[in-house]
Amino acid sequence: MNKDEFDRLIQQHQGIIWKVCRAFARNREDQKDLFQEILYNLWKGRTTFSGNSKITTWIYRVSFNRAIDYSRKKRVQTTELDESTMLSPNKHKAEYDIEALYIAISRLNPVDRSIIILYLDKYSYKEIAEITGLSEKNVSVKLVRIKEKLKDQYLKLTKTPQL
CATH class of the missing domain: 1.10.1740.10 (RNA polymerase sigma factor, region 2, helix turn helix motif)
Structure with a gap:
């Protein structure tokens, strides 16, 4: 090339x-x-x-x-991304949600980060396994756990404080 x-x-x-x-x-x-x-x-x-x-x-x-x-x-x-500069309440809802997701992803270990990025890009379990060197079954199990972690982190990041 x-x-x-x-x-x-x-x-x-x-x-x-x-x-x-x-x-x-x-x-x-x-x-x-x-x-x-x-x-x-x-x-x-x-x-x-x-x-x-x-x-x-x-x-x-x-x-x-x-x-x-x-x-x-x-x-x-x-x-880990800097929450104080990333999660500004002045951002539009969609921007805020995307930044919260990236912060949550940044808190994952490197292999889990790789898997979720590929998953979000709509790669198949087989393709994710090929890229990461894991088995398809391992990718499947990890994705279930990763989604739970991301959900928990996202909810923590986006919840509004009660007055």
Whole structure:
């Protein structure tokens, strides 16, 4: 894959990378740094992509692996989003709900974060298993637990204080 092909590929699928960055990095600057690191890893690995899987599967796998390494590298807790700046009551309801969901996702462990992002992108259990290296059954069990965790976190984040 030459530079022009790579640029087109990234242009077409950058949403995947930004979604991973948003779930794994604390703020916009960290997200931009992680995005660049993922691009670098994709560029380095472009010659080893065999085409045995979908290109999006490969992009997700590289993105998740780099994001997990990135979050481990950061000794401070960079994976949890800052609620005070994210959950502003001045945001529209839909924006507020999305930010609350991202905060809840950021509180999951890295593998669970990867699974839920893929699930929200409508990947099948088989595809999620292929990308994460888990069995389909394990993905199924984990998703039940992840949804419960997210529901609890979301409700805690969005409940309004009683006066």
